[in-house]
Amino acid sequence: MPGSIKDLDASVINDFKSKIRGQIILQNDVGYTDESKVYNAMIHKHPGMIVKCADVADVMNSVNFGRENNFLIAVRGGGHNGGGLGICDDGLVIDLSGIKYVRVDTETKTVRVGGGNIWGEVDHATHPFGLAVPAGIISTTGVGGLTLGGGVGYLSRKYGLSIDSLLEADMVLADGSFVTVSDNKNSDLFWAIRGGGGNFGIVTSFKFQAHPVKNVYGGPTLWPLEQTMEIMEWYDGFLKNAPDDLNGFFAELIIPGPPFPETLHNKKFCGVVWCYVGDMDNAQEIFKPVLAMNPVFQHLGEMPYPVIQKLFDGLLPPGLQWYWRADFFKEANADARQRHLEFGEKIPTPLSQMHLYPISGAAGRVANDETAWAYRDAKYAGVIVGVDPDPANAEKITKWCKDYWEALHPFSSGGAYINFIMNEGQDRIKASYKGNYNRLAKIKKKYDPHNLFRVNQNILPEGNN
């Protein structure tokens, strides 16, 4: 049984406070309610203590304090996780949001990022140098959780997943020690954290290779939902032959409101959000076949990379209800496309959507066992999200997601991208790491034999599976 922070002697808490430069927040403290809110408002957790770490020493002291007192430990980076895995009931939350910095080395084109940064901060710092690091599609997401889970986004086809640009990380391990991991240092850990999530320790600093990206050409193109089968088939074939410079994720959605024009509001569509990172002079040519498909709405154009990264931030503030389901897919055959159409017609609320993210181009040219991320051979990472501001609709959005997922799952490759799932149990985690799971369990046993870091998509130490 984990220890209880409530039962701690005041002297123990005071002693711990003397070791922390950041802020310690207990249940009766001012600010506790706000600090324990989860981005996904469907989840409510009440930690015993939140430590807002100011530096690596705070993280080391917090890990030691949590381990010595047998507390459940959660680690919070950007706090975006769908399953609320940045927080826990009763235990200790090690919050990294105070460990933020972005330093661009213009000579090596590498970027040092703190364990608690969000992607918008990285984009802002790299953009003036004409550089970017592959991230996701929403700029408020944490670098920590997104990267450790893999990192799928607009630049995946050109420059790979976020983990493919990770060169080095500083980590605090379960025994409180500090290590640097890379291809040359603690390479087993470096392999494991590239997809294995927060299972192996707390990353206090990331070093990424950045890539030449200044402006991109992209934006959404929409078609009536009834055309889903035709557009999905065309999209699949078109992307197969497109250069890596072009990426686009497929979506089924209801247009919820601005920034889209009013004539589209509350109508159902299928569509693609594009991002082209090649020579801007060729962009018109690249998009000719897209426009030849006669979208009913298109908002394509050249924009700075940070703009496309923020395009949909405003639609997804903290505090919405979210329910997530996901799977990897090798294809979208006619039967699968039929199911997509069927469930697209039943989208329950304006923010609920289905997305298919391409795992191709550079992201697909890495072997399944080169990093812990085991589905390089999948063609798409699919995700179904039920989203709504009203808690009264929680059941409705959950049911739609579950039904949609069950109808599609027979067409899947078996596992899911772990950053797109909530709490689905050990079999799903194993399926999501498939051939890499046993190697991950071995590394987990070596670095975290007592499973101190278990508030995550948990890889059990070898011998416990």
Ligand SMILES: Cc1cc2nc3c(=O)[nH]c(=O)nc-3n(C[C@H](O)[C@H](O)[C@H](O)COP(=O)(O)OP(=O)(O)OC[C@H]3O[C@@H](n4cnc5c(N)ncnc54)[C@H](O)[C@@H]3O)c2cc1C
């Ligand atoms: C609106 C939205 C859009 C998204 N879009 C994308 C997308 O385009 N592409 C994509 O790949 N994913 C996307 N995601 C999923 C996202 O990758 C996950 O939700 C991820 O877990 C978020 O990371 P975080 O640091 O914000 O979350 P947190 O809730 O803080 O953490 C998530 C997990 O990571 C661990 N963790 C976080 N930071 C660290 C660290 N520094 N060291 C050790 N462990 C750490 C936590 O312990 C926890 O287990 C999106 C999520 C949302 C809500």
